[in-house]
Amino acid sequence: MLRLYDTRRRGIFPFRPRGREVTLYVCGVTPYDTTHLGHARTYLTFDVLVRLLEARGRTVRYAQNVTDIDESILQRAARDGVAWDALGKREERKFLEDMDRLGWRKPDVMPHATREIRYMHQLIRQLLERGAAYVVDGSVYFSVATEKRYGELSRLSPAKMRAILATQDDAALDERRRRDPLDFALWRSVPSGPTWPSPWGQGRPGWHIECSAMALHHLGDRIDIHGGGADLIYPHHEDEIAQSEACTGKCPVVGWWVHAGLVRLDMAKMSKSDGNMVFVRDALTRASPEALRFYLLDSPYRRPFDHEEPRLARAAARQATLAADLGRPTRSDAIGRDAATRRVLAALEDDLNVARAIGxxxxxxxxxxxxxxxxLRAIARGVLGIV
Ligand SMILES: [Zn+2]
Structure with a gap:
C-alpha cells in the first residue's frame, strides 16, 4: 500500500483515497518563460505518482491548471513589447512540447484561469456571504483573522509571512487597502492591464482564488492529493486552504498536500525571476529524455535538488547500463509478483522512494x-519512464 508524506500533518500516512477515483490537482505553470529543470522535476514527481497509482489498479483524475493571467506575464509582456495573451499561448505550447518529450502522463484536464472566472466569482460571493471576505474600492480581500487554522500548512510566523509577501509579483498592488497585512486579494481593481467585469467592478482575480475555483470545479470538494513545488506552500497553498475550507465548510478539503523540493543551481533556487535556469530543451541536447528523467527522479523528491552537469552525465551513463541490462521493452511486458518486482514496488510505495527503487x-x-x-522493464518504463 502506498504511504505518502502530507505537508499539512508533517508525516507519512497510508494513502486512502476518499472515493473510487483518486483526485489529484497540481499547480501548473505561469507561462511566460521556458520550462526549466525545476518545473520538470516537480511535474515528473507527480507523473511517477500518477503512473504508480494507475499501475496498482487505481483510476486517477488528474487536473493541472495554466495560470494564464498573472502579474509576471504582464510584466514580461511589457518588457518584451508583446501582447500578454500571445506570450502566454506561445510559452504554454512550448511547455507542453517539453513535457511531451519527457513522456509525461498528460493531465486529464488543464483548466485555464482566464476561462474559469465565473467560478472564481461564485467562490468570492460565498466568502463574502460567510463574512470571510470584505470589499475595498472595487477589490475583495480574504480576512485571515476569520480562519482559525490559518498558518497550519506553512507554520510560519506572521513576520516571516510578511517578509515573503513583500517579494511577490503582486505585492505593490495591495498596499493600504487591507485590514491585516496578511489578508490577500480575491479580486483586484487594477490601474492598468487586462480586466474582466465582476459584481465588484472591472478587475482581475487573485492568484490563489484561481486554483481554489479550478480545483473545486473540476475535482469536487474532496481532493485526495494537491501538489506543487515547495515554493507554493506559502502563500499560495496556505491561502487556497483558507478559501476552499471557508467556502465548503469542509476540513480538510485536501487529503494530502505533496510538495516537490526545488531545483538549485550553485545553491540558489532555479527561478525565472532570478534568471539562473537550465532549460529542459537545452538539457535534452545532452541527455535522452529517459536519462533526464533518471537524473531528476533519482533523489528524494521532497529535498532540494542541486543541478550539476557531471551528475547529469553520470546519471545518463547509469541509465544506459540499466537499459542494456534490462533488455529491449516489449508489448507483452507486465508487472509480475516475483520478489525482485515486489522490492522495487515497495520502495516506490514508501513515499515515492525512486532512488531506492532505481538501486x-x-x-x-x-x-x-x-x-x-x-x-522490471514494465516498472522502469511504465512507471518511471527511464528506459
Ligand atoms: Zn495553484
Whole structure:
C-alpha cells in the first residue's frame, strides 16, 4: 500500500483515497518563460505518482491548471513589447512540447484561469456571504483573522509571512487597502492591464482564488492529493486552504498536500525571476529524455535538488547500463509478483522512494531471468519512464 508524506500533518500516512477515483490537482505553470529543470522535476514527481497509482489498479483524475493571467506575464509582456495573451499561448505550447518529450502522463484536464472566472466569482460571493471576505474600492480581500487554522500548512510566523509577501509579483498592488497585512486579494481593481467585469467592478482575480475555483470545479470538494513545488506552500497553498475550507465548510478539503523540493543551481533556487535556469530543451541536447528523467527522479523528491552537469552525465551513463541490462521493452511486458518486482514496488510505495527503487532495479536487472526482467522493464518504463 502506498504511504505518502502530507505537508499539512508533517508525516507519512497510508494513502486512502476518499472515493473510487483518486483526485489529484497540481499547480501548473505561469507561462511566460521556458520550462526549466525545476518545473520538470516537480511535474515528473507527480507523473511517477500518477503512473504508480494507475499501475496498482487505481483510476486517477488528474487536473493541472495554466495560470494564464498573472502579474509576471504582464510584466514580461511589457518588457518584451508583446501582447500578454500571445506570450502566454506561445510559452504554454512550448511547455507542453517539453513535457511531451519527457513522456509525461498528460493531465486529464488543464483548466485555464482566464476561462474559469465565473467560478472564481461564485467562490468570492460565498466568502463574502460567510463574512470571510470584505470589499475595498472595487477589490475583495480574504480576512485571515476569520480562519482559525490559518498558518497550519506553512507554520510560519506572521513576520516571516510578511517578509515573503513583500517579494511577490503582486505585492505593490495591495498596499493600504487591507485590514491585516496578511489578508490577500480575491479580486483586484487594477490601474492598468487586462480586466474582466465582476459584481465588484472591472478587475482581475487573485492568484490563489484561481486554483481554489479550478480545483473545486473540476475535482469536487474532496481532493485526495494537491501538489506543487515547495515554493507554493506559502502563500499560495496556505491561502487556497483558507478559501476552499471557508467556502465548503469542509476540513480538510485536501487529503494530502505533496510538495516537490526545488531545483538549485550553485545553491540558489532555479527561478525565472532570478534568471539562473537550465532549460529542459537545452538539457535534452545532452541527455535522452529517459536519462533526464533518471537524473531528476533519482533523489528524494521532497529535498532540494542541486543541478550539476557531471551528475547529469553520470546519471545518463547509469541509465544506459540499466537499459542494456534490462533488455529491449516489449508489448507483452507486465508487472509480475516475483520478489525482485515486489522490492522495487515497495520502495516506490514508501513515499515515492525512486532512488531506492532505481538501486533495486540496477541490482536485479543483470541477474534476473527473462520473466523477471520483463516485469522490471514494465516498472522502469511504465512507471518511471527511464528506459
Ligand atoms: Zn495553484
Amino acid at each position: 533495486r532495479l540496477e541490482r536485479s536487472a543483470r541477474s534476473a531471468d527473462e520473466r523477471v526482467r520483463a516485469s
